[in-house]
Amino acid sequence: MKRVIVGEIGRPHGVRGLVRLRAFTADPRAIGDYGPLTDEAGTRRFAVTAMPDGIARIEGVTDREQAAKLTGVKLYAERDRLPPPVDPDEFFLCDLEGLPAFSEDGAKLGVVRAVQDHGAGAFLVIDAAAGELLLPFTKAVVPVVDVAGGRVVVVPPAEVVVPPQPGEEAA
Incomplete structure (x- = not known):
């Protein structure tokens, strides 16, 4: 199955496990709609809920230490979960x-x-x-x-x- 990079987890935000999130989707708040998301190897799964201002909650991550361990993890979605490009000259x-x-x-x-x-x-x-x-x-x-x-x-x-x-x- 083809996968597409849709975002990257940034540094922790606060002490309750929130993270900065760099979303590569047209609507950054919709990144969780393409899930479950995986890491580059496809071995770890992440349920992501995007919030305003580039902040996100990742299911199961409850403190700053857990969030810090995810810094730099690239997030991938299965290609068939993404909408087709609107413009016929666009493609993944x-x-x-x-x-x-x-x-x-x-x-x-x-x-x-x-x-x-x-x-x-x-x-x-x-x-x-x-x-x-x-x-x-x-x-x-x-x-x-x-x-x-x-x-x-x-x-x-x-x-x-x-x-x-x-x-x-x-x-």
């Missing part, structure tokens, strides 16, 4: 995983394995016949994202040489 980055990647001339280059973002911008990780490709996720490098059609078109930078997969053409 996890929706790109598994899509075939084609060159502008229609040659299949590989399959998107992951989208990673380490703070300097997102990158597509593509499993290609020649090995793993790591391409910046910019409009210049990825001019076409067609989630409904099940494909992305990539234009690798000039310094990246990508041989097409043998015998594969665009569908």
